[in-house]
Structures are given as structure tokens and as C-alpha cells.
Amino acid sequence: MGGHALVNLAEALVHVPDGFLDAPTSIATGVVAATAVGLALRGARRELDDKAAPLAGLVATFVFAAQMLNFPVGAGTSGHLIGATLAAVLVGPWTGILCLSVVLLVQSLLFADGGVTALGTNICLMGVVGVVVGWLVFRGLQSVLPRRPGLVAPLAAVAAYVSVPTAALAFVGLYAVGGTAPIPLDKLATAMLGWHLLIGLGEAAITGLVVASIVAVRPDLVHGARRVLAERVVEIRTPLEEAA
Amino acid sequence: MRQVSTRTLVAVGLVVTLLLAGGLSVYASTRPDGLQRVAHDHGFADSQRQSATAESPLAGYGAGSGDRRLAGVLGAVVVLALVSGTTYVLRRRARDDVGS
Numbered sequence: 135m136g137g138h139a140l141v142n143l144a145e146a147l148v149h150v151p152d153g154f155l156d157a158p159t160s161i162a163t164g165v166v167a168a169t170a171v172g173l174a175l176r177g178a179r180r181e182l183d184d185k186a187a188p189l190a191g192l193v194a195t196f197v198f199a200a201q202m203l204n205f206p207v208g209a210g211t212s213g214h215l216i217g218a219t220l221a222a223v224l225v226g227p228w229t230g231i232l233c234l235s236v237v238l239l240v241q242s243l244l245f246a247d248g249g250v251t252a253l254g255t256n257i258c259l260m261g262v263v264g265v266v267v268g269w270l271v272f273r274g275l276q277s278v279l280p281r282r283p284g285l286v287a288p289l290a291a292v293a294a295y296v297s298v299p300t301a302a303l304a305f306v307g308l309y310a311v312g313g314t315a316p317i318p319l320d321k322l323a324t325a326m327l328g329w330h331l332l333i334g335l336g337e338a339a340i341t342g343l344v345v346a347s348i349v350a351v352r353p354d355l356v357h358g359a360r361r362v363l364a365e366r367v368v369e370i371r372t373p374l375e376e377a378a
Numbered sequence: 379m380r381q382v383s384t385r386t387l388v389a390v391g392l393v394v395t396l397l398l399a400g401g402l403s404v405y406a407s408t409r410p411d412g413l414q415r416v417a418h419d420h421g422f423a424d425s426q427r428q429s430a431t432a433e434s435p436l437a438g439y440g441a442g443s444g445d446r447r448l449a450g451v452l453g454a455v456v457v458l459a460l461v462s463g464t465t466y467v468l469r470r471r472a473r474d475d476v477g478s
Binding site: 147195232247 | 384387392394395396398402403407408409410411412414415420421422425426429434436437439449452453454457458460461462468471475
């Protein structure tokens, strides 16, 4: 073990570790995270119908796998998928929060990726901020644009892009409240935003690709496509009834 | 066009996922990610404390001692079991609520 293993370990880890935020802030994010998971357990009951249920396990497992795949973003830095918008669009926002929370729990407890006391922080940033922002941007765009199934994947990609720098800024917000080292917040915000605007491009590409693949074969299974599919059915029926 | 069944879609998705976790994951970039990079550049990387689970052989996805591919597959199976189990319980409860 010793130094070598520790260096390797640090290289393999990707979430907020223990010690970045002080105890009161970590406890507060823990309470918020527990509340969010509790609400999600209620909300997910409505989302997990016969169509969505088989997809939930797959989505969470894919998010876990994809989070291991750091991609280079230049200048000796990497990024990885968060998968919050992906999960929200595929299986619904409540189930999305559950999927991300389980992934983060397993990463923290089994793989020491993301601190144990920082688990609440990581669930708040990726599970709650990531899912809520991604879902709201997606639904917001969907409500002002033409409701075509072909638009579901591009809109998911845009929403995914927005969710990454937003989660990064949420970290800066938490750091402003309970950061353990005295760092100028404007510099921290600029650096976090800069890197995550770049990393968000990868998030957008992967989210768009995966959502497009499933919309292409089974659009009815995609939570975020249901609204546009329901309207399409109405459009097809009207001329048939007139003809009859 | 014949519709792809849900079972086929989930099966293909899981195979792809296991190939990512148990194969492609060894080629992942080992450069610091956005947060680590910022922590180093701005001098708060040292405030990091070792996780309580850092001594586990799986820590860091088997970095140092274990096999990253094996760690990836194991993690994927655990996540799948936990989320599928939760989904099953939630659906059964929702049914019970409707039934009562």
C-alpha cells in the first residue's frame, strides 16, 4: 500500500470527498438529501408503471458504469457523466433522484468514491440539483417548442449541458457556507464554471446519444417523450374519424 | 416494423453497460476531474480527509491492489440489485394502496 496506492486512489475518485465542507454543512446537506430521497420514494410510485419499471434498474446501472468512464477535456483534466438529466428524461425525475442516490451510495460505501460524510452533499449536488435543473430545463424547452418525438433527445442534451455547470455552482454555494479552506469565492466560482462548461459538452453528447437510441426503438418507454407521443396519437385519430 | 420488446431492450442495455463497466473502464482517463483540478489549483485539495471506506480492497474501484474491471462489474450488479429491489417494493406498495 503506502503512497503509491494513495496516489492511484486519488486518481480514480471523482466526487466530493470528506473534509472539503465542515460538519454543520455536511449534516445540513445530509438532512436535505434524506428528505429528497424520502419524497422521491413517494413520487417514484406514480412514475414506476409497467413501462418505466423495467428501465429503472438499467438506467441506474448505466449511470454507475458511465461515471467510471472519465473522458479527457484537455490540459490534464478529465470529466465524467453525471447522468442526472439522462435518468430524469428516461424514467422520470423522482425515479431519477432514486437512481442517482443509489449510485452515489454504492460508490461511497463500496468504492470510497465520494466521502461518507459527504454523501449527503453529493446526493444534493448530483441527485437533487442535477435532476431538478435538468428536468425543469427539459420540460421548459418542451413546453415552448413544437412537440415532436425527434426533439426529445436534442432537448435532453441541452438540459444535460445546463445541469453540469449549475451543479458545479451549487458546490461553490455550499463551499461559501461551509468550505474548510479560505478560498476566494469568485476565483472558485470562475474555475468551477470554466471546467464544467467544458465537461458539460460530454454530458450533453452522451445524454443525447443514449436518449436518441431509446427514442428510436421504443419512444413509449421514455418518460420525457410521453407527452409528445400522446399528442401524436390524437393527431392521427382525427382524420380517421372524419373519414368514417 | 416489428417493435423491439422491453425485455430485449433491457437485455441489450445491460450487456452494453457491463461491457462499459467491465471493459472500457480500464481505458478511462486518470487525469483529475473538474473538481479535483480546481481543488489542486486553488489550494484546498489538502483539506480532503480519507474516507472511512478507503481501506476497503475495492476502494478507488480496485486502484492499487484490485482489478478495475471486476470492481466495475461488481458495482454494476450491486446497483442493479438495489434499484430493481426498490422498484419492486415500491410497485407492490402502490398496488396494495390501490387494493385496500
